[in-house]
Each structure stands twice: as structure tokens, then as C-alpha cells.
Amino acid sequence: MIAKKPYLCRPMRISSFFTVIVCCSLGLFFSSCRSEFEKVRTSNDAKLIYEKATAYFEEEEYQKAQSLYELAISGYRGQKEAEDISFKYAYTFFHTGRYILSAYHFKNFSQTFSTSPKRQESDFMVAYSNYQLSPSFRLDQSYTKEAIDAFQLFINTYPESDRVEQANRLIDEMRLKQELKSFDTAKLYYDIRRYQAAVHSFENLLKDFPDTKSAERVRYLIIDAAYLLAINSFIEKKGERLEDVIDRADDFLKKYPESQYVNQVQTISSNSTKNLNQLANVGY
16 A cells, blocks of 8 residues: 655745735724724714714715714704715715705705705705716606706796706706607507607607707608608598698798708698599599
């Protein structure tokens, strides 16, 4: 039988030794930080909690600041520090991306501290929090509408504010998003051949966004959808609808004589007239 060689312990490499030391040091450091936070959080010392929350806030450690401000609120209720706590508490939600709660707490601040010099900024942040929630134009635009309404209220309330220019710019940005949503919806109706709904939706777009840069294209699509609706209608409605198409085409050609859609609109008008004459010839 071959005798087994005795197991020899290899000396730890110097690099591995230092790695262990560094890891242990980091572990002790972070453990110390957590211990400090927990020590403050469980201290029941309102002043210490408030001061440390503010220190965390200034260091941009918003989650820790938020946790401590939650404890400080009750301890300073009715005192002058309550204003600063509530204001920064609202900001911790904004900085951590919790915009629904951010809007809620800024609105609550404005209602609670209605005479505060920070109210103007708080009212702006209500709108700005909703702006952050505004999604892609393809999605539901409820938060977009809320943000627009809040920014408009801000402008009406603080017309001399240096934030008015920014508020107007953000409103324009979100109005464009709403316009794209309206166009996307109308175009979808057009693409799936629901022409009556398409005409109605495109017309609403022009009413809601009278300054749209897409007016020429939208009016052309209305004419095209109206024509496709007419020729696919029951005979009883076809004549009236073809006359409507011709009227729309005439208005378009007067309004946009140099349009890129002139040839298409002239063709639609000509075909509508031919179809209308055919109806007249057969007694309709």
C-alpha cells in the first residue's frame, strides 16, 4: 500500500492576505455606518434625529433622511422646525423617484404652511412631480393632464415668478405629447378602417390643438377618411357623404393651394363627383 503524503498547509499569498484585510475593513466600515443610523433612529432624541436627518439630506442620502424625518415630524409638530422638516421630507420622495408621493407631500406642505416663503417652490414641485410621471405619448396621459393643470395654476398664481418661463416650456412639451397621442389614436382608427371614428378623432385634434403644425396633413387625412367612408356607405347615406367630401376638398384646395397633397385631394374630389353623378343617373 502506498503511504499518503502528509497534507502540507500552503502559506497564504500576500495579495490574498491584503484582500481579506480590505474586505474586513470595508465590512466594519459599513457596519459602523449602519450602526450609527440605527443608533440615531432608535434614540428617541428628536433633536438628534432632526439634525442627523438634515445631515443625510445634505449628503444626498435621501432614503435615510426620509426615514428619520418621518420620526422627527411628530416630535416637532407645532414648532417652527416643522416647516423645514415637511419641506425636505417631500423632497426626499422626489429625489428617490417616488413622484406620486412627492406630489402628495408637496401639496400637503402648501396647504399646511400656506404663508410659507417656500410655498411657491412647493406648488411648482407639485406640478413638476406630475411632469416626471408623464409617460410616452403612446400611453395614458392622465398624469400629463394633471401636470399641465398644475403648471397653469402655478402661472396664474405666481405670474411674476422666474419659474413661469420654465412652466410654459414644460406645458408646451406636454401639449405636444397630448397632440401626438390624439394623432396616434385617430390614425389607428384610419388604419383599421373605422373611418367615421377617424374623421371624428382628427376633427377633435384640430379643435384641441388649433396651432398644430400637422394641420395640413390632418385635414388631408380627414378628406381621405371621409371619402373612404362615403364609398363604403349604404346607398341612402352615400350621396350626402360624397357631397361632404367635395366641400371639404374645395376648402382644402383654397386653404393650401401649394400643398403636397393637392393632386390626391383633386383626385378624391373628382372621384366623389363621378360617384355622385352615377347615383343621380340611377335615380338616387
